[in-house]
Amino acid sequence: METRKPKSKVRPGARFGKLTVLHKGTKRKGHWYWVVACGCGNHKEVSATNLLNRSTQSCGCLPNLGNTRHGYHGTKTYRAWQGMHQRCAGNDPNYGGRGIRVCRRWNSFGNFLADMGDASAGMSIDRIDTNGHYSPSNCRWATSKVQNNNRRNTIYLTVKGRTMEMSKWCEEMKISRSLLWQRLYRLGWPVEKAVLQPAIESFRHGGKKA
Numbered sequence: 188m189e190t191r192k193p194k195s196k197v198r199p200g201a202r203f204g205k206l207t208v209l210h211k212g213t214k215r216k217g218h219w220y221w222v223v224a225c226g227c228g229n230h231k232e233v234s235a236t237n238l239l240n241r242s243t244q245s246c247g248c249l250p251n252l253g254n255t256r257h258g259y260h261g262t263k264t265y266r267a268w269q270g271m272h273q274r275c276a277g278n279d280p281n282y283g284g285r286g287i288r289v290c291r292r293w294n295s296f297g298n299f300l301a302d303m304g305d306a307s308a309g310m311s312i313d314r315i316d317t318n319g320h321y322s323p324s325n326c327r328w329a330t331s332k333v334q335n336n337n338r339r340n341t342i343y344l345t346v347k348g349r350t351m352e353m354s355k356w357c358e359e360m361k362i363s364r365s366l367l368w369q370r371l372y373r374l375g376w377p378v379e380k381a382v383l384q385p386a387i388e389s390f391r392h393g394g395k396k397a
Contacts, residue, residue, distance in 0.1 A: 197221055197235045204244020205276050206233065244276070259296065263306045268299050271312060271321050280378070285343040285350055290322040303328065346382045362386045 201208045206223040212232040213220050220232040225246035237243040259265040274282040275289050293299045302323040303312070313329035314321065342353040357364050360382060370381035 197238050201238075203238045203241065206238070206244060206246070208238070259300070264300060264303070265296065267306055267312045268293070268296050275321065280343055280345065284345055288320045290320060292323070293321060344378055344382060346379050356382050360385070 205225050209222045212222045220234050229246040231246050233243050278284040310328035313334045319325040370376040
């Protein structure tokens with residue numbers, strides 16, 4: 188029986204980190220390169236191999252999260268720096284999805300370390316203004332208790348290009364906050380479906396209110 192090769196996952200519209208594939212580009216030394224658009228607005232060509240193994244996830248505007256020359260790889264401080272960038276590069280509605288960014292100075296781990304110092308035991312990075320960006324003036328090392336007290340209770344959701352607080356979406360769509368919460372975090376619905384489907388619609392299909 189003939190075994191088919193799996194199709195490449197690189198295709199127009201596919202996303203790899205901050206990169207969105209637009210179309211096939213040039214062929215070099217037997218390897219195809221794809222034209223991609225970075226979230227920062229730049230375009231470039233990237234090989235299919237580098238996209239699939241995730242070694243290239245931006246046009247170069249993100250720091251090299253795999254750089255270990257500083258000797259801090261695997262430390263608590265380095266993991267905090269990595270996690271900060273990864274949260275803001277994605278579409279998490281609490282971070283990158285609502286516009287939270289890392290300042291350019293902190294693209295360098297050395298600058299981050301110079302500004303913040305080493306993370307002490309029991310401490311993790313905390314934004315003083317939870318609606319502000321990651322920057323030297325807005326970040327500190329803090330205990331989980333301090334962070335819980337500083338936690339932003341407001342959840343922002345983006346639907347069809349509009350970003351509003353969860354409570355505002357509930358008011359506009361006339362659904363309860365508890366129902367929207369259940370759809371998003373218990374049932375795992377996509378954000379648009381969870382927000383836009385009227386509560387009464389589920390009864391028409393003989394199901395529970397969801």
